[in-house]
């Protein structure tokens with residue numbers, strides 16, 4: 658996975674990751690993650706998240722995101738935050754539970 662500084666779309670099988678790697682090359686913003694409706698609930702986003710998290714672990718990068726699920730996806734905000742937390746994300750702003758961060762392992 659290309660984690661050099663810059664903004665790009667990365668396809669991991671059926672799931673698209675929109676990321677921006679900051680110029681300090683220490684932080685990644687996960688701007689959006691999406692799986693086409695016909696491929697949802699088949700594990701594709703889990704695979705994409707695994708690939709992103711592994712690549713960030715290998716390179717010592719933090720990941721930041723703002724949880725705001727598309728209502729059409731059927732995901733509630735609570736459910737998607739729970740899903741991100743399973744990948745090691747934690748809230749990093751006291752008054753905003755949608756702002757999540759993951760430290761590299």
Ligand SMILES: CC(C)(COP(=O)(O)OP(=O)(O)OC[C@H]1O[C@@H](n2cnc3c(N)ncnc32)[C@H](O)[C@@H]1OP(=O)(O)O)[C@@H](O)C(=O)NCCC(=O)NCCS
Nearest residue numbers: 691692697698699700701702703724725726727730731732
């Ligand atoms: C969020 C999204 C990327 C998930 O993609 P996906 O390929 O369907 O996800 P997966 O099949 O890998 O499922 C991931 C987990 O979420 C669960 N899940 C999937 N859709 C769900 C839903 N609508 N409600 C609750 N849980 C859901 C799955 O059961 C799975 O859990 P598990 O790991 O315990 O089995 C997809 O719904 C999407 O593209 N939504 C529109 C864009 C969006 O809202 N992006 C998130 C912005 S914060």
